[in-house]
Amino acid sequence: MKLDQIRAFIAVVETGSFRSAAEAIHKTQPSISAAVKTLEAQYEIQLFDRDSYRPTLTTEGKAFFSQSKKLMSQVQQLETLGHNLAQGTDAPLRLCISQSSFSDDAMQMLKHFQSEHPEWSIDITTDHLYGVSENLQKDKSEVAIGPRYGLDDRHAFIELFRIEVITVVSPDLLASLNPKGNRLKPPQLYSTAHILVNNSAINQNESGHRYLLPTGRRWYVNDYFAKKSLLVNGFGWARMPRYMVEAELASGALVPIEIENFMSHNQLPIFMIKLRHQTLSYQANLFWQAMKENALKRMP
Incomplete structure (x- = not known):
């Protein structure tokens, strides 16, 4: 599992199609499809029901999406911390x-x-x-x-x-x-x-x-x-x-x-x-x- 694959999967869910996901994260549509298929093959699950006009999350897909969002949030927080530490100071907590x-x-x-x-x-x-x-x-x-x-x-x-x-x-x-x-x-x-x-x-x-x-x-x-x-x-x-x-x-x-x-x-x-x-x-x-x-x- 790679972060780019998770980003591609989240983009499909949030935009409603593989084509829109490709445009949203500046990737090709084939690369988006390949990323999702790789995730499905790795865990031997089906993330989307492809029988409908638009990709619809399966039960397994809904659970995977929820955890994926949490993971990406933590990644963004870690990136923010890394930038702060690289600058030598922590930004203040703004309340x-x-x-x-x-x-x-x-x-x-x-x-x-x-x-x-x-x-x-x-x-x-x-x-x-x-x-x-x-x-x-x-x-x-x-x-x-x-x-x-x-x-x-x-x-x-x-x-x-x-x-x-x-x-x-x-x-x-x-x-x-x-x-x-x-x-x-x-x-x-x-x-x-x-x-x-x-x-x-x-x-x-x-x-x-x-x-x-x-x-x-x-x-x-x-x-x-x-x-x-x-x-x-x-x-x-x-x-x-x-x-x-x-x-x-x-x-x-x-x-x-x-x-x-x-x-x-x-x-x-x-x-x-x-x-x-x-x-x-x-x-x-x-x-x-x-x-x-x-x-x-x-x-x-």
């Missing part, structure tokens, strides 16, 4: 972490990985909402950590942990809204600013926020630090990850509220995300596997 996802769970998992690879450089960028998936699409990072915004069949993702999200306001502002305890009806908040972090995706026309009142004032900021500062000083109300406001809740600077017919409180899943058809670098692949194993250990 994008959603602004909402810097919880203790995330930091402990990242710290555990870093302790196992202390010699590696890690390049971390932050984004928000759909900006996280856009960061992957633009190849600014290889792996992202964040909520499920903008994810579709182009992405592979694994849940790592969950964060608790609550709705908070300053006690002075709450008192001015005539609440019943800590409960409010939406119209009581229409004249009070709902403070939101901007959607950082360039190609999104809408705000990207899922939890909004149908009407009312809205203020937008660039990060959670500004958002929390405005909340503490009584400029408005907002949903916040609980871990970000624990100190303010303990001191009484912020208080939780419940809004009728509004998602005031929930558990938000945080995912590790990559592009499904992208071959990860050696560093990113190790990170993906390590975080996946860590997440599985944490599951109840």
Whole structure:
């Protein structure tokens, strides 16, 4: 078995014909056919059912294709590592972490990985909402950590942990809204600013926020630090990850509220995300596997 034979076989499967495979990998059609026949003869199996108009994988062919894809992915990762080593330096591990996802769970998992690879450089960028998936699409990072915004069949993702999200306001502002305890009806908040972090995706026309009142004032900021500062000083109300406001809740600077017919409180899943058809670098692949194993250990 040779890598060129495996590449030829994969090309036939992915393009749907021997002719298209030859064009895709710049080989002659007879050489593609010969490569597949050599594989079939070597293992005494039939990879394609040739009775149909287009070559269709047999049961054995489907199993062989699945392992072939894994093999070629590993080969590409090895080639990337070889180039990095030849240059004398390893490229940094490029991560994008959603602004909402810097919880203790995330930091402990990242710290555990870093302790196992202390010699590696890690390049971390932050984004928000759909900006996280856009960061992957633009190849600014290889792996992202964040909520499920903008994810579709182009992405592979694994849940790592969950964060608790609550709705908070300053006690002075709450008192001015005539609440019943800590409960409010939406119209009581229409004249009070709902403070939101901007959607950082360039190609999104809408705000990207899922939890909004149908009407009312809205203020937008660039990060959670500004958002929390405005909340503490009584400029408005907002949903916040609980871990970000624990100190303010303990001191009484912020208080939780419940809004009728509004998602005031929930558990938000945080995912590790990559592009499904992208071959990860050696560093990113190790990170993906390590975080996946860590997440599985944490599951109840």
